[in-house]
Amino acid sequence: MNLVLLTEQDLESSHGNLWRARIRDVRRYSHITRIHGAKVGDSLKAGILNGPIGQAQILQLTDQEILVELNNLELVSPPALPLTLMLGLPRPKMLKRIFQTIATLGVKQLYLINSYRVEKSYWQTPFLQDDAIHEQLILGLEQGCDTQLPEVHLIKRFKPFVEDHLPDLIGHSRALVAHPYTEAPCPRELNKPVTLAVGPEGGFIPYEVDMLVRNGFTPITLGQRILRVETAIPFLLSRLF
């Protein structure tokens, strides 16, 4: 937790630009007291969800809660990536880590999309419930020192999404699909918006790649090595931006 991220429920009162917040949940309480070893008077880097970043000074620390006062809320989050990321729905056990990773890296628009190689049962996982997604995104934001919550969209039908909604979504961005069996290397350091599609385990099937290409996507490859999705995401984003 490189940033203490406070939500509306934590915030208590405003006095001009000063806010107080009470941290009552076990996860943050024990992280702040045990890992940071923070004491009354200490200041921690803190931000308000979808708001500014400053310092949280500890006013009181009981065995129930931490009362903090927010000061110098004058910083903003690091710039978001100019990216819309479309991922073939990964297997459930990978989801928590992927939500964290995209939030840490600054992705703000994530579309999890069905595909031929996505097992139908994956859509039933509790990790896709709103609360569960939110929890992991918060962890990722705390890691990346960012307060701006990403939006996650669940797209259970591939074809109507690609044909009816994707063209608008792409807009003027560069649309790329990561596909191991193509020749064009992933471009580097693009200074423009990107819509990036990454297949599920085993990749998009040729029919799906063709449909993406017909709707404006260019296939690109990361080379001979086939990466797991949680490795491919930071690898792709580091290269593109």
Added chain:
Amino acid sequence: MNLVLLTEQDLESSHGNLWRARIRDVRRYSHITRIHGAKVGDSLKAGILNGPIGQAQILQLTDQEILVELNNLELVSPPALPLTLMLGLPRPKMLKRIFQTIATLGVKQLYLINSYRVEKSYWQTPFLQDDAIHEQLILGLEQGCDTQLPEVHLIKRFKPFVEDHLPDLIGHSRALVAHPYTEAPCPRELNKPVTLAVGPEGGFIPYEVDMLVRNGFTPITLGQRILRVETAIPFLLSRLF
């Protein structure tokens, strides 16, 4: 498993350039039969550990083992990264994934190094036993379609390693230490060997960074976002090479 990786123990006999192998372990057996759904006569991409890559044709499939014949062993692994990677020893639960990731990405020299912020108990984890490391490296190679086993070195004392061994190890490579609190951005697309040091959770302490700098390292940053080590590694390697 994008490549069936065969070891000496699997190989049975040679007939000129042809080899046979028996796959008897549950992990590979069930992956090949259940996930690939392979049958007698099918060919799978296969390689010999530290050797060439070709095809494995299934000759027999019993409920005990898969007998394959290796053909066209004429391909080589994707190029290794010209990199020596030094990592502050991560917490044990991250180790399995990190060994897999570095093997998939083509790192061949990994030094896990002690640092002030590494908890002493981490060195006791069973995940650092030779067999445990080997197992995860194999999984990573199978993912990345590579047969060349990385070397993992455990360095339990920071100072003598940095002062006495590191200068030789660096040689003529570019020596970089990833450090969040510096100005210089990580260079892109270096076409030369790199020695890269990445701190443990919480980073190297200033004393350690100073010692690395005195021994030839340049601090570089990935920006304002602080990445977990398993995200930072693909991110750094994608940018550097």
